[in-house]
Amino acid sequence: MGSGEMLRQIYQRLYDHFGPQHWWPGETPFEVLVGAILTQNANWQNVEKAIANLRDAGVLDLEKMSELPPDLLAGYIRPSGYYNIKAGRLRNLLAHINQAHGGDLDAFLGQDAAVLREELLSIRGIGPETADSMILYAAQKPVFVVDAYTHRILSRHDLIAEDYGYQEIQELFTDNLAEDVALFNEYHALLVRTGKEYCRKSAPRCDRCPLRGL
DNA sequence: CACCAGGCAAGTA
DNA sequence: TACTTGCATGGT
Numbered sequence A: 001m002g003s004g005e006m007l008r009q010i011y012q013r014l015y016d017h018f019g020p021q022h023w024w025p026g027e028t029p030f031e032v033l034v035g036a037i038l039t040q041n042a043n044w045q046n047v048e049k050a051i052a053n054l055r056d057a058g059v060l061d062l063e064k065m066s067e068l069p070p071d072l073l074a075g076y077i078r079p080s081g082y083y084n085i086k087a088g089r090l091r092n093l094l095a096h097i098n099q100a101h102g103g104d105l106d107a108f109l110g111q112d113a114a115v116l117r118e119e120l121l122s123i124r125g126i127g128p129e130t131a132d133s134m135i136l137y138a139a140q141k142p143v144f145v146v147d148a149y150t151h152r153i154l155s156r157h158d159l160i161a162e163d164y165g166y167q168e169i170q171e172l173f174t175d176n177l178a179e180d181v182a183l184f185n186e187y188h189a190l191l192v193r194t195g196k197e198y199c200r201k202s203a204p205r206c207d208r209c210p211l212r213g214l
Numbered sequence B: 001c002a003c004c005a006g007g008c009a010a011g012t013a
Numbered sequence C: 001t002a003c004t005t006g007c008a009t010g011g012t
Helices: A003-018 A029-038 A044-056 A062-067 A070-076 A083-101 A105-109 A113-121 A128-138 A148-156 A166-174 A181-198
Strands: none
Touching: A003 A166, A003 A181, A029 A044, A029 A083, A029 A105, A029 A128, A044 A070, A062 A083, A070 A083, A083 A105, A105 A113, A113 A128, A128 A166, A128 A181, A148 A166, A148 A181
16 A cells, blocks of 8 residues: 555544544634744643733733743743743744744745745744644645654554654655645644544553554 | 653753 | 753643
């Protein structure tokens, strides 16, 4: 069986098992950008608390957050962990949008996906996964997001080698699936859901995994 | 108590 | 190039 057929079969099994996941839980593109940084190695529940703090403070907005003193910003996002590091990363992103695009978020996100990706990766604190999450979920362009769960699920089911890197895994999907924002959105969300419930680092419950037997 | 969560950068050899 | 470590909170 070819890789494309295999990937579509995986998707079908996960979708049949879990149904639609309704990602990304963000109300605006800006909120998605912020969430993408805050969720780095952090539980989403904690990220929601941090975002709620920002919203209550009225600074969940490009201009308002840009004017916010760094220590105050760090205080608001405290529940998401690494708050000093992440406050700096948020400010790096804000500075880039302000300096390179005059604070025009739509212009920033409206660029060609490849150009946007290069710009994002040039910002301190934004790596491949964060950049791709932003492009897919905020800019709504068809880039496949790879995360730790994607790697773990595929390697545990012997669909890829253990030492596959980000780029290789991403190419596996983009070279074998139609470039469809809705599909990439749902697929990534389903892989995360699968990882959480059936493919954790320790104590895996592969007995009930919807992908067993592939 | 230990381990983990929708990573990334900086330091070391 | 290939590891290792720091960052830090809250849930299980």
